Amino acid sequence: MSGSFLKSLPDNAAPPTIYTAFPEIYQPWAHMSEALMSGESPLSKAERELIFAYAAGLQKGEFVYIAHAEVAYALGVDGGLIERLLENPATVTVSAQLQPVLEYVRKLAQSPELIEQSDVDAIFDAGWSELVLHHIIGIVGRAAFMVKLTRGYGFVPLSREKAARHAQKRVAAGYVNLYPAFKKDE
Secondary structure, eight states, X not given: OOSSSOTTSOTTXXXXXXXXXXXXXXXXXXXXXXXXXXXXXXXXXXHHHHHHHHHHHHTTOXXXXXXXXXXXXXXXXXXXXXXXXXXXXXXXXXXXXXHHHHHHHHHHHHOGGGOOHHHHHHHHHTTOOHHHHHHHHHHHHHHHHHHHHHHHHTOOOOOHHHHXXXXXXXXXXXXXXXXXXXXOOO
């Protein structure tokens, strides 16, 4: 099976193929991704990757879900947690602080028109700030964009093993440094 719907792309086409083909669009995207996923936040990097992978999985974005579940696991999220959340969130135990976040992520990813003040209040009642809510919304939105990009091009998901190897690179390099041409001059 080819790696894309476009014959002009290589068989192993993936988001970096598009990023490097259109740097004027995707260099700012990489920097935004770095700031959102690796910058300062009350949410840990592992929690942000958990949210990202979970949101992608909820939106049936297998390429993104597999790739970023492996990043979350490389950062210390319990192996298999995201799969269990996707299968049946009611049977998964997470911290009281994380529970309303994941419920909000589920609703925002699948039925954003159903978000209510009580969903937001539950996050605040769990001790999170407005900044955290901003980060959650950005992460879920970023997941939606990446699902559309990978589905739109027809990218074939990585195997779990290959995704785990790529995850180690992402953990070490972050989002911008994976693409040397995107680095800003110091």
